[in-house]
Amino acid sequence: MPEQKDRVWLVTGGSGQVGGALAAAPPPGVRVIAPSRALIDLADPALDVAPLLAAENVTAIVNCGAFTGVDRAEDNVDLAHQVNALAPGILARAARTAGIPMVQISTDYVFSGENPGFYREHDATGPRGVYGRTKLAGEQAVITSGADHAILRTAWVFSAGGNNFVRNMLRLGREKDELGIVADQRGCPTHAGDLAQAIATITAAFDGGSRASGIWHIVNSGETTWYGLATHIFARAASLGRSSPRVKPLTTAEYPTKASRPANSRLATDLICADFGIGLRKWEAAADAVVDTIIAAEGR
Secondary structure, eight states, rough: OOOOOEEEEEOTTTTTHHHHHHHHHOTTTTEEOOTTTSSSOOOOOTOHHHHHHHHHHOEEEEEEOOOTTTTTGGOOOOHHHIIIIIIIHHHHEEEEEEEEEEEEEGGGGSSSSOSSBBBBTOOOOOSSSHHHHHHHHHHHHHHHHHOOOEEEEEEEEOOOOSOHHHHHHHHEEEEEEEEEOOOOOOOOEEEEHHHHHHHHHHHHHHHHHOOEEEEOOOOOOOOOOOOOHHHHHHHHHHTTTTOOOEEEOOGGGGSOOOSSSSOOBBOOOHHHHHHHHOOOHHHHHHHHHHHHHHHHHHTT
């Protein structure tokens, strides 16, 4: 990535997996500001970032903040709408006024899951729940703001920290002898650190004024089911001496949740490879690295 001089990025969601990874390792020549929720609260209808943009000479906004509780969103519609739909619009309009670009992180859950193949950027959307609907509304708010923008859809994010599927599986594997995991929902697991590096590359391109606005998909390569991801996690843990539970495949019907999830949310990444030269490693290698890190930190 070419070095950027006098670049300042405002990153929301800095305490989350992706925002935290981006804030922890900014590109050369870039200063990242990742305010706490007390300073920048996406749930506040009176959110106003204009003073911060001016005071810090911010040159790009990267919105990694979101209400990500898929099931909780069904019971917190107003809050999810404020954080996922309205706040991105507020940020994007502030970016337009300041003459800077906006990078919005979105989700595979904007799709219905009814397509048999990999979803491409301009396939018809059709979210099945509140989370997906509010994230799609956030995309639309950014698009209509008039700001230069990149909307990046990703999926199944995991890392060695925070609340995510890989960490939850390792925890549950220590507590239970058998786990039932859904085996008929397909998607693309994505490493938060890999994603953050891709976001940095794209933000730098927009910050340099060299890209036209658009939507891109970015996930680790390959695809699997939640069951496939779980069995891979436990196989890796077993290779490191960790005892593992039996894993039983379940259908979605056998594991009901408050929010309906897409049966297929696999994302095609041809466009981001063509436009930015970005291609993330296989999800298996990324998952192995995270399992290794977690188990090493636990000392066994």
